[in-house]
Amino acid sequence: MRVGVMSDSHGNTMAVDQAIEKAGEVDCWLHAGDLVEDAEYLGMVTDKPVINVAGNCDWPGSGADDEVIAELGGHKILLTHGHIYGVKRSTLALRQAAVNQGADIAVYGHTHVAEIDEGPDCLVLNPGSVSHPRDGKPQSFMVLNINGDQVKVEHIHI
Template structure:
């Protein structure tokens, strides 16, 4: 299983189109965690499953997506409705209602991944306006049996090795 995750592109069509071109059809899924600021029919969102962020006024996106990819159930939300800038507790309760194994969210523009009580939480950062790092980021998630590898990349598709993590779930 190989899944690409972006968030908080804030109108940056070029970044999204470049990601689509770079990865072609080699992915099982592509998720956008909101604040695209694009219309749902925009070519830059082609192939992405997109949730609504607090800055998305141009499209009719769902507030959350629950999607099974391989053996994992993904819960995708922007995060503003769950106060993710303060705590992951609220979003974890909602994700548990869906038996999610992986939670994807954005909103804070801060890249990160952590395993909490068997559930993996991932924020891909922002492909347009990063915080706490200079690089604009997105994420790739790969499952290899019981191991999930989370890799983060900059806008030039160079891996940020210091952010790479492996989790056993």
């Protein structure tokens, strides 16, 4: 199973389109917030399911939850924007929340900085920002290649 993962598109649908093109064939997309409208756009321009959450820039009442547990390819994935877990300081609270909910993968955004943290209890991922990275690197997203217990992460720049 191939899962596209993006975050922090902030209205840049051109970047969303570029990510779709560069990702190749995926089975579904995860959008980790900022903006819900961009996740809706993603769902309109691709025929794949889109699972998304609200970010700190989404108005209350956006219709999206702050976090979702997605079961994909035999894995439980905690998807959140991350602001409610203080991820700009540390991902420890996010990791603990994922483990407490039985997830073995946690996906977040908010920092606009890509991260792949293969901890012993949970894989923690931030795809970076598909539109406005804050680490001096190009815009990015990720693709998870799930094959049974193995999860290979592709970090892709656009």
